Amino acid sequence: MTNAPPPPSSAAQSARNILTRLHEVMASRANAQGKLNQVVGIIGECLDSEVCSIYLLREGALELYATRGLKQEAVHVTRLGLGEGLVGTIAEHIETLNLDEAAAHPDFSYRPETGEELFHSFAGVPIIRRERAVGVLCVQHADPRRYDDIEIETLQTVAMVLSELIANADLVDTAARTDAAATDQSAQRLSGQKLVDGMGAGVAVFHQPRITIEHTVADDTEAERHRVYAAFDKMREQIDRMASQAEFGVGGEHEEVLETYKMFAYDEGWSRRINEAIDSGLTAEAAIERVQQRTRMRMRQIDDPLLRDRMHDLEDLSNRLIRIVSGQMGTAAQMGLRQDSILIARNLGPAELLEYDRRRLKGVVLEEGSLTAHVIIVARAMGVPVIGRVRDVRTSIREGDLLLLDASAGTVQVRPTPAVQEAFDAKLEISQKRRANLAALRDLPAITKDGVAIELMINAGLREDVAALDLTGARGIGLFRTEFQFLVSATLPARERQQRLYRDVLDAAGDRPVIFRTVDIGGDKALPYMNVGDSAQEENPAMGWRALRLALEREGLLKVQARALMEAAAGRTLNVMFPMVSEPWEYEAARSLFVGQRTWLASHNKKLPVAIRYGAMLEVPGLVETLDLMLPHLDFLSIGTNDLTQFLFAADRAHPRLAERYDWLSPTVMRYLARVVKIVSGSKVALGVCGEMGGRPLEAMALLGLGIERLSITPAGVGPVKAMIRSLDLAKLRADMPAILAQPSSDPRKQYHDWAARHRVDLGD
Ligand code: PEP
Numbered sequence: 155m156t157n158a159p160p161p162p163s164s165a166a167q168s169a170r171n172i173l174t175r176l177h178e179v180m181a182s183r184a185n186a187q188g189k190l191n192q193v194v195g196i197i198g199e200c201l202d203s204e205v206c207s208i209y210l211l212r213e214g215a216l217e218l219y220a221t222r223g224l225k226q227e228a229v230h231v232t233r234l235g236l237g238e239g240l241v242g243t244i245a246e247h248i249e250t251l252n253l254d255e256a257a258a259h260p261d262f263s264y265r266p267e268t269g270e271e272l273f274h275s276f277a278g279v280p281i282i283r284r285e286r287a288v289g290v291l292c293v294q295h296a297d298p299r300r301y302d303d304i305e306i307e308t309l310q311t312v313a314m315v316l317s318e319l320i321a322n323a324d325l326v327d328t329a330a331r332t333d334a335a336a337t338d339q340s341a342q343r344l345s346g347q348k349l350v351d352g353m354g355a356g357v358a359v360f361h362q363p364r365i366t367i368e369h370t371v372a373d374d375t376e377a378e379r380h381r382v383y384a385a386f387d388k389m390r391e392q393i394d395r396m397a398s399q400a401e402f403g404v405g406g407e408h409e410e411v412l413e414t415y416k417m418f419a420y421d422e423g424w425s426r427r428i429n430e431a432i433d434s435g436l437t438a439e440a441a442i443e444r445v446q447q448r449t450r451m452r453m454r455q456i457d458d459p460l461l462r463d464r465m466h467d468l469e470d471l472s473n474r475l476i477r478i479v480s481g482q483m484g485t486a487a488q489m490g491l492r493q494d495s496i497l498i499a500r501n502l503g504p505a506e507l508l509e510y511d512r513r514r515l516k517g518v519v520l521e522e523g524s525l526t527a528h529v530i531i532v533a534r535a536m537g538v539p540v541i542g543r544v545r546d547v548r549t550s551i552r553e554g555d556l557l558l559l560d561a562s563a564g565t566v567q568v569r570p571t572p573a574v575q576e577a578f579d580a581k582l583e584i585s586q587k588r589r590a591n592l593a594a595l596r597d598l599p600a601i602t603k604d605g606v607a608i609e610l611m612i613n614a615g616l617r618e619d620v621a622a623l624d625l626t627g628a629r630g631i632g633l634f635r636t637e638f639q640f641l642v643s644a645t646l647p648a649r650e651r652q653q654r655l656y657r658d659v660l661d662a663a664g665d666r667p668v669i670f671r672t673v674d675i676g677g678d679k680a681l682p683y684m685n686v687g688d689s690a691q692e693e694n695p696a697m698g699w700r701a702l703r704l705a706l707e708r709e710g711l712l713k714v715q716a717r718a719l720m721e722a723a724a725g726r727t728l729n730v731m732f733p734m735v736s737e738p739w740e741y742e743a744a745r746s747l748f749v750g751q752r753t754w755l756a757s758h759n760k761k762l763p764v765a766i767r768y769g770a771m772l773e774v775p776g777l778v779e780t781l782d783l784m785l786p787h788l789d790f791l792s793i794g795t796n797d798l799t800q801f802l803f804a805a806d807r808a809h810p811r812l813a814e815r816y817d818w819l820s821p822t823v824m825r826y827l828a829r830v831v832k833i834v835s836g837s838k839v840a841l842g843v844c845g846e847m848g849g850r851p852l853e854a855m856a857l858l859g860l861g862i863e864r865l866s867i868t869p870a871g872v873g874p875v876k877a878m879i880r881s882l883d884l885a886k887l888r889a890d891m892p893a894i895l896a897q898p899s900s901d902p903r904k905q906y907h908d909w910a911a912r913h914r915v916d917l918g919d
Pocket residue numbers: 531633635674773793794795796797798844845846
């Protein structure tokens with residue numbers, strides 16, 4: 155943005171004339187109706203229009219609130235439904251209409267009480283508040299002429315200012331405010347899909363706080379211009395800093411996004427349009443928003459997905475600019491949760507969720523989300539209930555609303571009535587009692603009714619998770635996801651930091667085993683500070699350069715981790731597991747790297763682990779074909795059912811639409827796992843499951859039926875799964891398994907469920 159502003163354009167000048175006069179009306183002591191009457195007078199006069207009218211949404215219809223030019227008897231009488239007539243169409247589609255012959259439009263609806271038959275041309279724009287139309291501003295003229303671009307621009311700018319006037323309680327009485335506001339007050343129940351079980355109550359907090367522009371008309375245009383200059387400078391600085399911090403250099407998606415951001419941030423056209431909007435008399439925030447609105451409207455007419463993506467970037471940047479200029483920065487996490495809260499977001503990354511204060515975060519409601527996405531695994535580890543795929547979140551919930559989240563029912567109650575609150579409290583009490591009963595199982599062994607001991611371990615990834623060992627009475631940690639530390643860090647964690655974490659975890663676990671999985675980054679666990687894409691952008695990151703593939707090429711990364719693990723486990727047994735092994739040579743290469751590091755440490759007289767046990771994850775289906783070759787070199791094998799099923803079904807584990815399409819209990823998965831059990835049986839390799847599947851009682855029962863006797867699961871699953879184990883006659887199930895696998899029913903879930911019911915297995919439901 156240059157410092158010498160160009161002279162205001164005629165569009166800006168025209169809007170400014172009106173805004174200056176509107177400013178006086180807003181400041182006057184007239185009552186609400188009086189102000190509206192003056193407003194239509196001013197607009198009609200300035201735009202040389204015989205008619206100017208304002209319709210406002212009230213009790214679900216657009217009511218004529220003020221007019222110059224139509225019959226005054228029609229005021230507060232003429233009402234049009236959303237989608238009805240030209241006015242209703244404008245509000246429903248949030249679009250501008252500009253017609254030389256109004257009656258020729260298919261949506262035209264004639265209202266005799268208005269006397270509008272005298273007028274031919276018509277132009278109308280929506281009055282928007284919080285992304286919804288709350289009214290319509292329109293002008294009409296006796297001549298059949300189209301309004302020119304400058305006039306339309308002016309109308310749109312004026313409509314923005316009107317939205318502020320309307321929101322202002324002294325313009326319309328509270329009872330007469332929009333129906334949007336009216337429904338917003340009432341209790342509502344939204345439904346979605348349970349992603350992490352549990353219940354929680356708190357106030358609604360938006361992850362990306364929505365900024366409401368309070369003042370649209372500037373008192374001092376020059377001051378507003380300077381605010382925008384300063385905001386642009388700051389935003390460009392931020393983008394440049396982000397680009398220079400992309401620590402792993404050139405190429406990839408990360409860089410491309412930043413390049414696009416940079417292009418927009420320095421785009422003179424964009425800053426010029428904002429400057430023009432300021433010239434028309436708007437505040438800095440309103441000017442940015444005005445330009446954004448205009449872009450959005452143009453976008454609707456473009457049908458190019460690539461361009462649309464770019465426009466999303468511009469929206470993002472525009473929001474950032476508004477946040478900077480209004481001083482409302484950052485996500486809700488950065489601002490801190492002040493009370494018990496339920497977080498609302500379209501979607502979240504695992505690192506973003508980890509930024510929140512666990513003590514005050516009582517639940518999460520997502521518009522997207524799927525069961526095995528990493529953010530959900532993290533939420534489960536944090537003990538935070540989550541529901542996903544909830545529609546209309548942004549329109550139904552407002553910041554600060556009281557929410558009652560019942561993930562097991564897949565519902566969130568918005569602004570609950572006292573009766574709903576009471577029912578919720580009663581259910582919460584029952585669920586707490588059940589949890590207390592399960593906690594009582596803590597010290598009892600995980601042994602089936604017929605005496606088979608099952609090894610029940612937990613999955614963890616953070617230092618704090620280790621506390622769950624004592625709380626659940628689990629046998630150890632069967633999967634420690636080391637990448638969580640990488641996800642929560644702003645930079646690549648140094649060896650000392652890694653070592654400290656591993657040592658703390660081992661100390662806390664005492665004599666209980668911990669299986670450390672080497673970093674599984676990439677896929678949906680992208681690191682902001684590390685470009686994990688290849689030189690070309692990755693189209694399928696889950697099947698891309700991730701986990702062991704990345705670690706074997708970034709040898710330095712794996713070497714550092716190997717040393718950190720060995721030094722942390724000095725004097726004890728170290729269990730290491732490699733993720734995403736696709737072929738035996740990858741496992742061998744990783745193991746040799748560890749052996750090499752052990753030799754190096756020994757040659758430097760460092761204290762070493764007393765033993766190192768090596769394991770692999772089975773999560774790439776193809777590995778089963780060469781598993782026999784790997785078995786002699788393995789100490790243990792852990793089946794990662796999250797990735798395994800996404801690859802078996804070729805169905806993205808993070809895709810919201812596919813979240814419920816395939817069942818873990820389908821014969822595809824069960825027969826595959828039966829085959830793995832058969833291959834491994836007879837070897838000395840310990841076989842277990844560490845995916846989310848094992849943490850659900852019914853699925854865990856089926857796994858036991860297949861012959862699997864080690865499960866590493868989410869801590870919240872230990873109680874329910876142990877209750878299932880202790881009520882199960884395993885020999886009976888195993889005797890029935892061949893028939894179930896050979897003749898699966900069309901509803902395999904029901905088949906297992908019925909079996910459990912017949913044999914009185916405690917599934918907790
Ligand atoms: C899995 O894929 O099942 C697994 C346990 O690993 P993650 O969920 O971390 O990918």
